Structures are given as structure tokens and as C-alpha cells.
Amino acid sequence: MTGLSAPKPAAVWPLIASVAFAAAALTTLVLIENQKLLGLTLAGIAAICFAAARFGGVAATEAAASQNPWLLRGLITIAAMAVLYVLRDDNFGLLMVATVLIYATVCIGLTIQMGYTGLTNFAAAAFVGTGGYTAAMLGQKGGLPDPLVLIGGGLVAVFIGSLLILPVLRTRGHYAALTTLAFGVMFNVFLDANELLGGPQGLKIPGINLFGWDFSSDLQILGITFSFYVNYVILTGVLTALAMILAGLLDKSWIGVWLDVVRLDETAASVFGLRIGYWKILAFTLGNFLAGLMGAVYAKMTGFIAPSNFTFGDSLVMVSIVILGGIGNRWGVLPAALIVVLLPEKLQFIQEYRLLLYAILVIVILIMRPDGLVARRVRTLRMEARP
Amino acid sequence: MTEASTISLLESRGLTVRFGGLLALNELDIDVRHGEVLGLIGPNGSGKTTFLNVISGVYSASAGSIKLDGVDITTASAQNLSNHGLARTFQRSRLCLPLSVFDNIALGAQKRLDSGLWHNLVRRKSFAAETRAIAAEARELLYVFNPSLADKLFEPAISLGMIDRRRVEICRALIGKPKLVLLDEPSAGMTHDETDQVVDEILGIRKSLGGLTIIIVEHEMGLIERVTDRCVVLNYGKKICEGRFRDVAADPVVREAYLGQS
Numbered sequence: 253m254t255g256l257s258a259p260k261p262a263a264v265w266p267l268i269a270s271v272a273f274a275a276a277a278l279t280t281l282v283l284i285e286n287q288k289l290l291g292l293t294l295a296g297i298a299a300i301c302f303a304a305a306r307f308g309g310v311a312a313t314e315a316a317a318s319q320n321p322w323l324l325r326g327l328i329t330i331a332a333m334a335v336l337y338v339l340r341d342d343n344f345g346l347l348m349v350a351t352v353l354i355y356a357t358v359c360i361g362l363t364i365q366m367g368y369t370g371l372t373n374f375a376a377a378a379f380v381g382t383g384g385y386t387a388a389m390l391g392q393k394g395g396l397p398d399p400l401v402l403i404g405g406g407l408v409a410v411f412i413g414s415l416l417i418l419p420v421l422r423t424r425g426h427y428a429a430l431t432t433l434a435f436g437v438m439f440n441v442f443l444d445a446n447e448l449l450g451g452p453q454g455l456k457i458p459g460i461n462l463f464g465w466d467f468s469s470d471l472q473i474l475g476i477t478f479s480f481y482v483n484y485v486i487l488t489g490v491l492t493a494l495a496m497i498l499a500g501l502l503d504k505s506w507i508g509v510w511l512d513v514v515r516l517d518e519t520a521a522s523v524f525g526l527r528i529g530y531w532k533i534l535a536f537t538l539g540n541f542l543a544g545l546m547g548a549v550y551a552k553m554t555g556f557i558a559p560s561n562f563t564f565g566d567s568l569v570m571v572s573i574v575i576l577g578g579i580g581n582r583w584g585v586l587p588a589a590l591i592v593v594l595l596p597e598k599l600q601f602i603q604e605y606r607l608l609l610y611a612i613l614v615i616v617i618l619i620m621r622p623d624g625l626v627a628r629r630v631r632t633l634r635m636e637a638r639p
Numbered sequence: 640m641t642e643a644s645t646i647s648l649l650e651s652r653g654l655t656v657r658f659g660g661l662l663a664l665n666e667l668d669i670d671v672r673h674g675e676v677l678g679l680i681g682p683n684g685s686g687k688t689t690f691l692n693v694i695s696g697v698y699s700a701s702a703g704s705i706k707l708d709g710v711d712i713t714t715a716s717a718q719n720l721s722n723h724g725l726a727r728t729f730q731r732s733r734l735c736l737p738l739s740v741f742d743n744i745a746l747g748a749q750k751r752l753d754s755g756l757w758h759n760l761v762r763r764k765s766f767a768a769e770t771r772a773i774a775a776e777a778r779e780l781l782y783v784f785n786p787s788l789a790d791k792l793f794e795p796a797i798s799l800g801m802i803d804r805r806r807v808e809i810c811r812a813l814i815g816k817p818k819l820v821l822l823d824e825p826s827a828g829m830t831h832d833e834t835d836q837v838v839d840e841i842l843g844i845r846k847s848l849g850g851l852t853i854i855i856v857e858h859e860m861g862l863i864e865r866v867t868d869r870c871v872v873l874n875y876g877k878k879i880c881e882g883r884f885r886d887v888a889a890d891p892v893v894r895e896a897y898l899g900q901s
Binding site: 333437498501502505506507510512513516517519520521522523524525526528590630631634635636637638 | 649664673695696710714716717718719720721722727729733734735736737739747748749750752753754756759760765766767769770771773774793794795811815866
């Protein structure tokens with residue numbers, strides 16, 4: 253019988269070229285100041301991506317990546333180090349990269365919730381905020397080491413999320429979405445009114461200190477000075493990578509199959525014995541943990557949080573990253589977060605029109621690619637099932 | 640046709656289902672014997688699919704009781720029923736179309752698979768071993784139906800034609816090694832020839848599995864005549880006749896239910 257034989261070994265150079273291209277594109281977009289150059293670069297990147305998709309470059313990259321997972325991880329590490337070296341003293345650029353990574357990681361959590369399980373969550377920013385405020389409060393009390401503070405941010409977000417589980421399990425589709433939306437709005441009103449949490453003025457938070465590694469001081473490696481923001485880029489990069497691995501393993505396992513079935517057909521799921529509530533709770537918990545964790549990192553990185561950082565609008569931005577990237581495809585959140593976070597900053601020169609231009613761009617992308625930048629592929633456990 | 644034993648595998652007593660003012664099933668007593676193929680027939684809206692839905696836990700009974708292999712399953716949830724050895728297909732295909740054929744069939748084997756986080760995320764070797772075993776089983780089952788289907792194990796279900804989707808659905812029901820399989824209109828959406836083909840395949844697989852018990856709901860009388868050992872005729876949620884197809888078809892009460900009073 254066929255279908256079991258090992259696939260043809262794919263050439264690795266498309267993978268190398270793609271990672272190098274992605275790193276170069278990211279660095280250029282972050283560094284660029286001139287608006288004409290920015291427009292040209294964006295058009296150039298779009299053209300190269302289009303050509304790569306049209307002439308099989310993307311497929312070749314995917315084949316090489318799935319056959320050589322360790323090469324992919326090595327290349328990404330090297331590319332990340334190269335990007336850090338180039339951006340080493342660009343504070344604003346590094347802050348942007350770390351912010352993009354934070355958004356991307358929260359959106360990987362949303363991918364588990366929305367893309368895999370079909371739980372629409374319009375309160376992502378509220379869970380990020382929960383993590384941020386937890387970090388702030390734990391920081392004020394002092395005494396707790398920062399790794400625990402960050403994890404605490406995730407755990408409190410899970411706890412707050414568990415209050416929502418009952419209504420989320422009892423409703424479906426638009427109604428479940430409405431429940432989370434109401435929660436997101438409530439959360440913001442609560443923050444605004446709460447004196448203990450600083451009210452509308454917000455709270456100040458000290459930076460991260462991981463086992464004596466002080467994130468607020470510049471980094472000296474091999475005589476090269478890196479801005480202190482590099483610490484945050486490294487931390488957020490590692491967390492993004494871990495979240496990516498988690499989502500990837502989930503997807504390529506029975507759990508991923510069950511989550512998909514829960515999303516696609518609850519009747520079939522229950523007739524074949526799936527515990528729908530259990531799987532929804534698992535996905536909701538994982539996603540909220542990632543949101544809370546990254547919220548704590550965000551709060552510590554910016555040093556200041558206020559209710560206006562975690563509004564319903566921010567939740568919508570996160571949902572739009574998931575959709576723009578290609579719902580259910582964890583890789584899609586990376587370019588989508590880059591576009592959504594970076595572009596409005598880069599388009600400062602047209603002032604208030606920047607949001608208009610950015611919104612038009614998002615709409616155009618979705619017209620050209622209705623399934624998102626990187627559409628989700630059909631899962632095959634072919635590699636796992638190979639004898 | 641195989642000779643069915645006389646012990647009941649499924650037993651419903653006084654089974655009643657009400658949807659508001661509508662009495663969908665009215666005090667139904669039905670016995671399904673070990674190893675038989677029972678046909679459930681009756682005009683549209685007579686309660687056939689409702690009966691399948693209530694024994695598979697999709698609806699709950701308003702009154703009465705159901706026993707499967709001596710165990711009371713009246714209040715069991717759909718999730719638990721699959722653990723009791725019940726599997727079914729649906730009138731309208733309920734495959735998850737964006738998923739691969741393999742993922743769909745694996746759902747049928749769900750209760751045997753380890754869904755633990757540790758096993759799935761960390762112990763990838765044992766997960767892969769489990770995947771291989773299920774893939775081999777799925778391929779074997781698909782091969783009985785249609786050898787070319789076995790090669791499409793990792794194709795998305797949406798790429799298959801109607802008849803292959805139906806085959807995959809039946810494989811999904813069979814891979815869990817159920818005691819009782821409920822087939823809800825296996826001919827729906829297929830041509831006459833395709834239906835004949837699928838019926839032959841079901842009979843063939845039943846022989847190779849050695850006496851699987853099946854309840855089949857169907858409008859296509861040719862199919863009922865070929866595959867069933869016994870038939871129960873429903874009308875307005877009540878059992879109006881029971882017996883071999885030949886006898887049932889000749890019964891004046893049944894004829895009246897189908898054709899109306901002359």
C-alpha cells in the first residue's frame with residue numbers, strides 16, 4: 253500500500269533563503285525612517301512574497317522545514333542573533349520588536365482558543381491586563397522573585413478566566429463571543445474605578461530581574477554593548493518560541509484533532525465520546541495563561557500600565573491579528589503582528605490618517621487573501637504514522 | 640442472512656419522546672437481538688431518526704427506559720454511550736470536512752486513544768506508535784470498502800465524493816469496535832448503484848467482523864429487503880408492525896400508513 257513511503261528529501265536552500273529574507277525584512281522595516289523608502293520596501297516585500305508563493309518557493313520552504321525541524325530552529329536562532337546585533341542600540345526598534353513578539357504570543361494563545369477550538373474571545377486584552385496588574389501588585393508588595401511574578405500573571409489570568417467558563421460553556425458562537433466582549437468592557441470599567449489599582453492614572457512597575465540578570469541595564473557581550481531592551485527581546489523571543497512549540501505539538505496530536513472536532517461539529521464530537529466541556533476549558537485556560545504571562549512581561553517592560561492599555565479596541569486588534577495571519581495557523585500571527593503593531597508606528601508622519609491607511613491595508617490584504625496571510629493547512633499526521 | 644440469537648442487545652420499554660406538544664415517540668417497545676440487522680421503517684416524520692437520536696443520547700427520553708446489553712442507558716449522555724459500545728452514522732454527513740480522512744476516523748477510536756497532555760505533548764514516541772497502529776487499522780478498514788480510499792488516508796475529507804464520504808463515516812463508526820451500530824439512511828444523497836455498492840460492502844464487512852448488530856433507518860425498500868433480518872414499522876411514533884420485511888410489506892396496516900387510506 254502506498255501513502256506510507258517516506259517523502260522525497262526536500263532541498264534545504266529555500267528554507268535558508270526564507271529565514272534570511274524574513275530577518276532582513278524585519279530589520280529593514282524596523283530601521284527605516286524615510287516614508288518613501290518604507291512604501292517601496294513594503295511593496296518589495298509583498299512582491300517577493302507573492303512571487304515565492306506563485307513559483308513554489310513557499311511550498312519548498314514548508315517541505316524543507318517539516319523535514320528538518322532542527323535546521324529550522326537553528327536558522328531562526330542565528331537569524332534572531334543577527335537581527336539583535338544590527339538593532340543593538342536602536343531602543344525604539346527593539347521596543348517595537350519586543351511588542352510585536354508579545355502580541356504574537358498572546359495571539360498564539362488566541363489561536364488555540366479561536367483557531368483550534370472555536371472559542372471566540374473578545375477579551376484578550378483584559379487577560380493581558382490581568383497579568384499586567386498582577387505583576388504590578390506583586391511588585392509593590394515585593395519579595396516575590398520575578399519568574400514567579402510572571403507566572404503569577406498567567407495564573408491570575410487563568411483564575412479570572414475561570415469565572416467566565418460557565419457562561420462560555422453554556423453559550424455558543426456569537427453568544428459566547430458576546431459574553432467575553434461584555435467581560436472585556438467590564439474589566440476596563442473596573443480598572444478605571446478602582447483606586448487600589450491606580451484608577452485611570454495607572455501604576456508604575458519596576459523592570460525584570462531574573463536570577464540577578466537585571467533587565468534595566470545594558471548588556472555587554474564580547475565587548476559589544478547592547479541596549480537594555482535586548483534583554484526583553486530575548487525573553488519575549490524565548491516565550492514566543494515556547495508558545496509556538498506548544499501550539500505546534502498540540503496541533504499535531506490527538507488533542508489538536510479533538511479541539512478541531514469540537515469546533516467543527518459538537519454533535520459528532522459528543523456521539524463519539526469527546527468531553528466537549530473539558531476540551532473547551534483546556535483551550536480557554538492555555539490561551540488565558542499565555543495572555544496573562546505576556547501581560548506581566550509587557551507591564552514590566554514598559555514600566556507603566558493604565559486602563560487605556562487594555563481596552564476593547566486592543567482585544568479587537570488581537571483578534572484581527574489572528575484573522576489577518578490566517579485563523580488556526582500559528583505561523584501567521586508573526587507577520588500579522590508585525591504589520592498590525594509596526595505599521596501604525598511607522599506611519600506617524602501622516603498623523604491621524606495613519607490608522608485609516610493601516611485599516612485600508614488590512615482590508616486589502618483580506619480581499620487578496622481571504623484565508624489570511626498564511627492560510628491553515630490540512631493537518632496530516634503522516635510523518636507520525638510513518639513506520 | 641445470518642441467524643440472529645434471541646437474546647436482546649438493545650431493549651426499549653415504553654420509550655417516549657416529547658417535543659413540546661408533539662409526541663415524537665409514543666411508548667415504544669423495541670428489542671434488537673444480538674447479531675441481527677434490524678430495519679426501522681415508516682413514513683416521513685414517523686420517529687425513526689428520533690429513535691436513533693434518543694438511544695445515541697443526542698435527545699433525552701421523556702419517559703420509558705433503554706437497556707444496552709443489560710445496562711440501563713436511559714439517562715446516559717452521548718459521551719458515555721460511546722463507551723458502552725454504541726456508534727452511529729448520520730443522515731446528513733457529519734464528517735469534519737476540513738480534516739483529513741485519518742483524523743475523522745481517529746475520532747471513532749477516541750475512547751481507546753490516550754488524550755493525556757503528557758502523552759500527546761511530551762512522549763511523542765509513544766504517541767507516534769499509537770498513530771501508526773490506528774493508521775494501519777484505518778487503512779485496513781478503508782481497504783475493505785474501496786482499495787483506492789486506503790491511499791487517501793491523509794487527504795482532506797472535503798476532497799472525497801459522496802459515496803467515499805459515506806464509507807469513511809461507516810469506517811469511523813466501525814473502528815471503535817462497537818457492539819451496536821446505528822446507520823441513519825445510508826443511501827441518502829447517493830445514486831441507486833452507489834447505494835447497492837455500499838450495501839454490499841456493509842454486508843461484506845459484517846461477515847468479516849462476525850455478527851455485528853446493526854439498526855438501519857432507510858427509505859430505500861430494496862436496501863431494507865436485502866440487508867435486514869427483521870423490520871419494525873413506525874407511524875406517528877408508535878410501532879405498528881414488526882417482523883420479516885416480506886411479511887411487514889404485505890401487512891394492510893403498513894400499506895395504509897405509507898399510501899394513506901383508500
